[in-house]
Amino acid sequence: RGGWGGMAGQAQAVSTGTTIVAVAFDGGVVLGADSRVSTGTYVSNRASDKITPLGGQAFLCRSGSAADTEAISDYVRHFVRQHEGELQEDPDVATVARMAMSINYQNKDRLMGAMIVAGWDAHEGGQVWSLPIGGTLVRTPWAIDGSGSTYIWGFLDSEYREGMTEAETVEFVKTAVALAMARDGSSGGVIRTVTVTAEGSKRGLFTGKSIPQFQDELPEPAWVR
């Protein structure tokens, strides 16, 4: 009993105890996430990708139950694909977000998916939409979720500014995720980012030394190359 979470005794659901962040800037959005997936205390995947493309230029950051959010994203991708066929163009980010919300809301008693939909479209530019558990849908300049987010509300409240450049926003998102990873046991691994603009989307990966370090971190031993 106990010991390996999930392999003996009570199985615990695979959770994306997570940090997810999305910040809009003038011309696009930057999404960021950690990469740790845990089953109890066992890290089942230390380099997962929690940012999923939904279609058009909309992306989904997933936190909560890994199974639930993966299933939701599959449904949304399916609906988006059908909708594209009728529209003959990319759907708006707001429409994609709404589809995801309606799944959350109509199945609120069975699902535990706390998500962020963010992306760029020609009508509203860069957008961030929060989709907490229960089926709320609200557009905000920035959004965070997952277990690690509790440690960085103060950071974002205090340091977010309107009018950041793309490069500044990437640094801002990277710092936010790194701060959460430092304090939240369920967040860790690498930092993945996706930057979405009129030109399309770019993926970023920050590992090891390129993740910002803060106070109380052990200094690197001299023998590390």
Next chain:
Amino acid sequence: MSGVGSGYDLAATTFSPDGRLFQLEYAGKAVDSAGTVVGLRCKDGVVLGVEKVIRSKLLVKGSNRHVHSVDTGMGIAVAGVLPDGRYMVNRAISEAANYKSFYGQPMLGHVMCDRLSQFMHLFSLYGGVRPMGTTVFLAAYDRNGPQLYQIEPSGISQRYFGCASGKGRQQARTEIEKLDLKELTCAQAVKEIARIMYTIHDETKDKPFELEMSWVSDDTGRKHVRVPEEVVSAAVEEAKRAIEEADMSD
């Protein structure tokens, strides 16, 4: 009257040996023999006009509506068999409402056109139903600008600058072709449609009619509404005067 389609015209699901669907052609004839309907897509919006033949002096003015709004920015004018047209209007209202509910955004004109085309087409695929005896004029003003679509009983749909159907369609089309639709405004189009309707109406042979018009334009805030009574009356007066003057100078 005609033995043309004999045997092959009993069901919309049957082709003739020369590849025709006679029931669809007959449905078209129902539209062709009904009142004239004109649609004009202008620089700043779309205007629809219907020649409503007055069947009885006891009818209240403004009744027997042929033009309906199906969404905030979309409207339909019915040409041909009115009950079939009402069926299409109700379908369109339902489609627009469901779309808005699911996608959170108003339906685009070209999507509505596709939906109505597919719906019309359904009725030529099954044996137990008949095609709609109506051509739908769809006016829309969305983020892609003002649009005018015409959907026929077969399900064929096309986007137009100007179109007409019904008894006076040939003459109406000739008149429409004379207009500069790229520059025409909705305010001018109302007058032009009134003039066209009264020009093609033969006082001696045709029954009296009531002109019903609607528009969706920048001035209406991109909402599809009926053209106000005063505006229609003024346009009708002007049309009658212009025609009298033309007659006198002949």
